[in-house]
Amino acid sequence: MTLDRPQIIVHLSKSLAFTPYDVKWVPSSARFVVIGQHARGTGALHVYELEKGDLKLTAETEKQHAFKCGTFGAASLRSRHFATGDFDGRLALWDLDRLELPVYSVKSHDQIINCIDGCGGLGRNIGPPEIATGSRDGSVKVWDVRQKDRPVGKVTPAKDDKTRDCWAVAFGNSFNDDERVLCAGYENGDVKMFDLRTFGLLWETNVKNGVCSIDFDRKDIRMNKVAVTTLESSINVFDLRTKHPKEGYCSVTTKEKDNTTVWTAKHLPQNREIFAASAGNGGLSLYKYHYPPKRSRLDGKHTPAPGEAQWEFGNPGTLEQLQHTVVAEQPVSSFDWSMDKQGLCAFTAFDQTVRVGIVTKLNLY
Amino acid sequence: MADLMQQVRRNAEDVKSFVGDLYGDWLADIKQKDLAAKEQKGTIEYPPIRTISVATGVREVPESQKIPSDENASSSNSKTSANATESAIEKEKGNLLFKKGSYNKAATCYGNAMKLDPTNPILPTNRAMAYLKLERYDDAEKDCTTALALDPKSVKALWRRGIARRELGRSDEARKDLELALVLEPSNKTIAGDLKAIDEKAKNQSNQQKPDIKPEVTNRAIGPSQLNAIKAPQFLTQQPLLANTPSSSKPRNTGKLNSSNGASDGPTQRFNRPSSRVKLPITSVDQKLEDSWLFTRSAVQPKTPITSTETETKIEGTPITSAELKIKETPIKSMEDRDRDPVLAPAAEHLQVDVAHASIGKAAIVEIIEVPENSNVEPKSTTSPKVAATVSKPSEQSVAAKASDSSKAGSRASSLAIDKPATTLYEFERAFKSLKKDKEAFYLYMKQFDPAQLCNIFKESFDSTYLSAFIDAVSSQYMEYESDTTIHEFLKNISRIPRFHLAAMFMTRKEKSVVTDIFKKLENSESLESKTDLGQLRKAFNV
Numbered sequence: 001m002t003l004d005r006p007q008i009i010v011h012l013s014k015s016l017a018f019t020p021y022d023v024k025w026v027p028s029s030a031r032f033v034v035i036g037q038h039a040r041g042t043g044a045l046h047v048y049e050l051e052k053g054d055l056k057l058t059a060e061t062e063k064q065h066a067f068k069c070g071t072f073g074a075a076s077l078r079s080r081h082f083a084t085g086d087f088d089g090r091l092a093l094w095d096l097d098r099l100e101l102p103v104y105s106v107k108s109h110d111q112i113i114n115c116i117d118g119c120g121g122l123g124r125n126i127g128p129p130e131i132a133t134g135s136r137d138g139s140v141k142v143w144d145v146r147q148k149d150r151p152v153g154k155v156t157p158a159k160d161d162k163t164r165d166c167w168a169v170a171f172g173n174s175f176n177d178d179e180r181v182l183c184a185g186y187e188n189g190d191v192k193m194f195d196l197r198t199f200g201l202l203w204e205t206n207v208k209n210g211v212c213s214i215d216f217d218r219k220d221i222r223m224n225k226v227a228v229t230t231l232e233s234s235i236n237v238f239d240l241r242t243k244h245p246k247e248g249y250c251s252v253t254t255k256e257k258d259n260t261t262v263w264t265a266k267h268l269p270q271n272r273e274i275f276a277a278s279a280g281n282g283g284l285s286l287y288k289y290h291y292p293p294k295r296s297r298l299d300g301k302h303t304p305a306p307g308e309a310q311w312e313f314g315n316p317g318t319l320e321q322l323q324h325t326v327v328a329e330q331p332v333s334s335f336d337w338s339m340d341k342q343g344l345c346a347f348t349a350f351d352q353t354v355r356v357g358i359v360t361k362l363n364l365y
Numbered sequence: 366m367a368d369l370m371q372q373v374r375r376n377a378e379d380v381k382s383f384v385g386d387l388y389g390d391w392l393a394d395i396k397q398k399d400l401a402a403k404e405q406k407g408t409i410e411y412p413p414i415r416t417i418s419v420a421t422g423v424r425e426v427p428e429s430q431k432i433p434s435d436e437n438a439s440s441s442n443s444k445t446s447a448n449a450t451e452s453a454i455e456k457e458k459g460n461l462l463f464k465k466g467s468y469n470k471a472a473t474c475y476g477n478a479m480k481l482d483p484t485n486p487i488l489p490t491n492r493a494m495a496y497l498k499l500e501r502y503d504d505a506e507k508d509c510t511t512a513l514a515l516d517p518k519s520v521k522a523l524w525r526r527g528i529a530r531r532e533l534g535r536s537d538e539a540r541k542d543l544e545l546a547l548v549l550e551p552s553n554k555t556i557a558g559d560l561k562a563i564d565e566k567a568k569n570q571s572n573q574q575k576p577d578i579k580p581e582v583t584n585r586a587i588g589p590s591q592l593n594a595i596k597a598p599q600f601l602t603q604q605p606l607l608a609n610t611p612s613s614s615k616p617r618n619t620g621k622l623n624s625s626n627g628a629s630d631g632p633t634q635r636f637n638r639p640s641s642r643v644k645l646p647i648t649s650v651d652q653k654l655e656d657s658w659l660f661t662r663s664a665v666q667p668k669t670p671i672t673s674t675e676t677e678t679k680i681e682g683t684p685i686t687s688a689e690l691k692i693k694e695t696p697i698k699s700m701e702d703r704d705r706d707p708v709l710a711p712a713a714e715h716l717q718v719d720v721a722h723a724s725i726g727k728a729a730i731v732e733i734i735e736v737p738e739n740s741n742v743e744p745k746s747t748t749s750p751k752v753a754a755t756v757s758k759p760s761e762q763s764v765a766a767k768a769s770d771s772s773k774a775g776s777r778a779s780s781l782a783i784d785k786p787a788t789t790l791y792e793f794e795r796a797f798k799s800l801k802k803d804k805e806a807f808y809l810y811m812k813q814f815d816p817a818q819l820c821n822i823f824k825e826s827f828d829s830t831y832l833s834a835f836i837d838a839v840s841s842q843y844m845e846y847e848s849d850t851t852i853h854e855f856l857k858n859i860s861r862i863p864r865f866h867l868a869a870m871f872m873t874r875k876e877k878s879v880v881t882d883i884f885k886k887l888e889n890s891e892s893l894e895s896k897t898d899l900g901q902l903r904k905a906f907n908v
Contacts, residue, residue: 007376024667029399030392052388071433078405122413128412146415152415190622196415343383358387360379 001252002237006343008284008325012356014055016178018044020348022069025338026096028121031058032336032346033082033096034354043086047096061099065090073118073219074129074145081145083131085113091133093142093364104145119171119180119219126220128152129176132165132182138249140184142196151200153291155184155192158364162330164188172240173223180297181223185211191228199227203248208297214263216234218273224287227275229262235319237289242296242314252316256285257324264335270342274322274365278332278347286322288321288365322365327355408467452482459491468498486515486522505529519548524559531563540562606885659664787814793822801834808842811835811855819858827864835859840879849890852883857898860905869907882906 008106020036030050043063065088073083081093081103089109092102113133120129125251134140141151143277156161168185180196187210193203205294209230215226223240230236233256240248255263261280268274277285292315299311328349343359459474475492482488489512494507508524512519543560549794550556787793800807825832835855843852859865872880886904 004372007380009380030393030395050390050392076409077402078409080402081740128415130415142415146411147414160804180415188713219758338400341387341391358383360376360383360615 002260005323006286006361006365007358008286008323008327008357009358009360010137010327011358012050012053012055014354016046016154016354017045019350019352020044020334020354021067022334023346023348024070024082024336025340025346026337027072027170028076032338032354033070034348035067035070035084037087041066043067043098045084045094048354052332055354055356059096059099059225060110066090068113069116070129071116071118072122074121074131076121077127077166078273082114083118085116085133085135089135089137091116091131093145093217103149103261106143106149108133108143108151108160109137109139109143111136113141114167115169115213117155117169117171119174127177127180129173130180132169132171132184134184136165136339138163138166140166140169140182143258144329149202152198155194156287157251164209165188168214169247170216170226171219172226174220174354175222180205181282183214183216183226185214187226189211189230203250205245207234209234210353214331215265215267215275217267217275224272226251227265227267227277229265229277232278233258233259233260233262235262235265235287236318237317239295239314239316242312244299244313245311250314250316252289252319253289254319254321256283257281263329263331263333266335266337267338268342268362271362271365274362276337276345276359278335280331281326282330282332282334283324283326284347285324286359287322287337288322290318290320292317323359327357328353448481452478452480452485452488455481456485456488458606462497463491463495468495471495472499484515486512486519489515489527490511490519490522493522493529497529499523500532502529502532506533518549519806520546520553520556523549524553524556525620527556527563530561531559536563536566539631601622602711634906648852693860703794787822788818790822790824790826797831797834804838804841808838811838817858822864823862825863827862827868832859832865832868833876836876836879836883840882844883844886850886853887853899856883856887856902856906860902866905872907877908880906884908 001101005241012175015204016034016036017040018030018036021035021052021058023032023034024031026047031047034044034048038045041181043066045059045061045063045067046057047059063086067084067086069081072080072082074083076211079095081095083091083093085091085108089107089111091104091106091108091113092174093170095103096104110230113135115132115134116131118129118131128144128146131145132140133143137156139156141154144152148166148348165187166184168183169185170183171180172183173179173181176320178197181202182194183191184194185191189206189208189210191205191207191211191214193200195202207228207230209232211228211230213229215227216223217227226238226240229239234253235256236251238251240249243249249353256277256279258279258281260283263280265275265277268276273289275287277287279285296312296314299313302311303311327347328351331348332347332349335347336345338346343362345357345359346354346355347357405556455478459471461480462468462471462474472495474490475488475495478485479488479492489508492851493505493508496502504527506529509522509529512522513526516522519813523542523546527539527546530536530539531540540560540563541564543556547556547560548551558733635789730816787796796810800810839852839855843855884899888899
C-alpha cells in the first residue's frame with residue numbers, strides 16, 4: 001500500500017433495507033440521495049444528511065417501481081429536482097421536499113431505464129436543461145422538462161438491427177448554448193457519440209466489452225477526455241481533442257485486477273485529470289491521467305485534398321493508478337464525488353450499504 | 366521502517382484534519398449555501414427547447430477557431446451553407462409531395478428550393494418533371510432549359526425537355542434533345558422509346574397515351590373488373606365511373622376519392638371528368654337492376670319503373686337526379702363488395718347494405734338507387750326484413766339521414782305507391798325519406814298503417830321529426846279525407862308510441878296550435894263517438 005499516495009478511507013457506513021442502485025450528492029449541500037429497490041420490488045428513495053459522525057435520514061419514500069438511476073444534472077440550484085429512471089421505463093423528476101408526487105413524469109421507454117444523465121443545470125446554465133435516458137430497448141431519448149410527453153430527440157436502433165441494451169449515457173461538450181454531445185454505450189461494446197446540435201452521429205467505436213459507464217471529464221467545456229469502463233475490467237480513456245477522419249479518437253486502456261467489471265468511473269469535479277473507478281470486486285481505484293508531451297501528431301501518410309486540413313492523429317496519454325482499496329465485499333455499483341468538498345464521496349454496494357468515503361491528499365495532485 | 370510509521374501517522378493526521386474540517390467549518394458553510402440556494406429569487410432564463418436547427422451552418426468546429434475574424438468568415442459561410450441546407454429541405458419536401466402525387470405543391474417546393482440555391486441544376490429538373498405531370502409543357506421546357514444552363518450534360522433535363530417539346534408539337538427540337546440525351550446515356554431504353562414516340566405523335570395528333578407518364582395511372586383508375594361492369598356504354602361514357610382505386614378499400618378513406626371533381630392528380634388524368642357527375646356502377650347480375658341505374662331523373666329520359674319482378678329486393682330510396690348525383694365521398698366498399706360477390710343475386714340489396722355500411726364511415730352522401738315498386742309486385746315480405754336485418758346494424762339513422770332528398774317527388778311518388786306498410790322502423794324510414802316531401806303520398810302511405818302497429822314499429826326510436834310529420838299529415842290530409850274517428854284513432858295510437866312524450870315536448874308552437882285546432886275540431890265533431898279520452902289525449906299532447 002503506497003502510503004504517500006491519496007488514501008481512500010471509508011468514513012461512514014449505513015446499512016439499508018433495500019438494494020441501492022445509485023447515489024448522488026445533492027448539489028450545494030451535505031446531503032445525498034440513495035435510490036434502489038426493495039426486496040418486494042418497489043422503489044426506494046432515501047435522503048441522508050451528513051451529521052457529526054453519522055448519517056441522518058431526512059426523507060424517504062417508497063414508490064411503485066424500483067429506481068435504477070438518477071441525476072441532478074439538469075436541476076437548477078434553486079429547485080434541485082432529482083431526475084430518476086425506474087424499472088418501468090418512467091422518467092420522473094422529484095422535489096426532495098415533497099416526495100409524494102413527482103414534479104414531472106413521463107413514460108420514457110417501455111423497458112427499464114438503465115442509465116440517465118442531465119446537463120444544463122446546476123448553476124452553470126449553458127444550454128437548455130436536458131435529461132438523457134438510455135434503456136434496455138436500445139433507444140436513447142433526450143428530454144427537456146419544459147416539453148411534455150415528447151422527447152427533444154431520440155436515437156433508436158435501425159429496424160432490422162438487433163436491439164442492444166443501452167447501458168450508459170453521458171452529456172459532454174456543452175460549452176455554449178448550442179453545442180452538446182451525447183455519448184451512449186451499449187452492451188455489445190458500441191460507443192456512439194451524437195451531436196445534439198445537428199442530430200447526427202459524430203463518432204462511433206467498439207470497445208469489445210459491454211460498456212458499463214461513460215464519463216466526460218467535464219460536461220461544460222469543449223470535450224477533452226472521456227472515460228469508458230467496461231466489463232472484463234478495462235478502462236478506456238479517449239482523447240477527444242483530435243479527431244482523425246478515419247481512425248477517430250485515440251485512447252489509452254488500462255485493466256483492473258481480477259478481470260472484474262468496472263462499474264463506474266467518475267472524474268473528480270475539482271480536478272479533471274483524476275478519476276475514481278469502482279469495481280465488481282468491491283474495490284475503489286484512483287487514477288490520474290498524464291497528458292503526452294504532444295497531444296497530436298500529423299498524419300504523414302495521407303495527403304490532404306486541396307482546401308482540406310492536414311489529418312492528425314491524437315496522442316493518447318498514460319494512466320497512473322494512484323490508489324486501490326477494497327471497501328466492500330460486494331460490487332460497488334455506484335460512486336459519486338461531492339461537488340462541494342474535494343475528496344468527499346459516497347458509494348453504494350450490493351451488500352445493501354451506502355458508505356461515505358474520504359480521499360486524502362488530492363490537493364497534491 | 367521509521368518512514369513507514371511516519372507515513373502511517375501522517376496519513377492518520379490527514380484523515381483527522383479532513384474530518385475535523387468536514388464537520389466543523391465545512392458543514393456550517395454548506396448548510397448556509399444550501400439555504401441560500403433554496404431561497405434564490407428570480408427566474409432562470411434557459412435557452413429554448415432544442416429542435417432540429419438546420420441553419421447553423423458548418424458543424425465541424427476546427428481546433429484553431431474562436432478567433433473573431435474567423436468567426437465572421439465562418440458566419441457568412443454558414444449563411445450560404447444554411448441556404449444550401451434549407452434548399453435541400455425544400456427539395457426533399459418537393460420529392461415527397463411528388464411521390465404523393467401533389468404535383469402542384471411539389472412544384473412550389475422546388476421553386477422555393479431554387480430561390481434558395483440557384484446553382485443546383487437538379488431543382489429545376491425536378492420542377493420540370495412536376496410540370497410535365499401537370500401537363501404544363503411550356504413551363505417544363507423553360508425549367509429544363511434553366512437546368513441545362515447550369516449543367517449542359519444533364520441527361521434528365523434533356524430528356525424532359527425533349528418530351529415537353531414533343532408534347533408542344535415541336536418535334537424537330539424534341540428529336541434533337543432526345544437524341545442528345547440518348548448519346549449521353551445510350552443504354553436508356555426509355556429515351557429511345559420516347560424518341561420513337563415523337564414520330565408516332567407527329568403522325569397521330571390525337572391524345573395518345575404518354576409513355577413517360579407512368580402507366581400505373583390507367584391501371585389504377587379502372588380496374589378491369591370494373592370496366593366489365595359497365596354494361597351501359599352510352600350512359601357511362603359520358604359519365605365515367607368513379608375512379609375507385611381498389612386499393613382504398615375503407616369507406617372512411619375519403620381522401621383518395623376526391624376525384625369526383627376531376628382532380629388533376631394521379632389516375633384521373635386520363636379521363637375527361639365532368640365536374641360533378643359520378644356514377645356508381647355495379648356488377649349486377651341482373652340486367653334489369655342494371656337498367657335501373659339508367660333510370661335517372663332528368664339527364665336521361667325517364668324510364669318506366671323497373672318491374673323488378675325477378676329481383677327479390679326492393680331497393681327503395683330516392684331516385685337519382687343527375688344533378689344531385691354527386692358522390693361526395695364514395696362508398697368504395699360497395700364497389701369492392703360487388704366485385705367480390707358479383708353473383709349475389711340480390712345485388713341491389715347488397716348495394717343497399719354496402720351503401721349503408723359506407724355511409725356510416727364518413728358522411729358519405731350516397732344516392733340510394735331506387736327501384737320503385739309497382740303495385741304488381743307482390744310484397745316479398747321475406748326479403749325486406751332480411752334487408753332490414755342486415756342493415757339494422759349500421760345505424761339506421763345514418764342511412765335515413767344520408768340518403769339524399771327526393772325533390773320533385775310529386776307525381777312520381779304517387780306512382781311509387783309504396784303499398785306495403787312498413788313492419789319495421791327501417792322500412793318506415795325508407796318510405797318516410799322518399800315521401801316526406803310529398804304529403805299526399807305520405808298520407809296515402811300512412812293510411813295503410815294499422816295505427817295500432819305504430820307502436821311496434823317505432824319501439825324506442827320515435828322522434829320529433831316523425832311527430833311533426835304525423836301532425837302535419839293529420840292537419841292537412843287527414844282532416845280532409847278522413848273521418849274524425851280515424852283521426853282520433855290515429856292520434857291515440859301516436860300517443861301510445863313509446864317515447865312519445867319526449868317527442869311531444871319538442872313540438873313547436875305552431876305545431877301545438879295545429880294540434881289544438883285538431884282537438885277542437887274533434888271535440889266539436891258529431892261523428893266522433895267516444896270523446897271521453899280526448900281530454901287525456903290533449904294532455905298527452907301537451908295542449
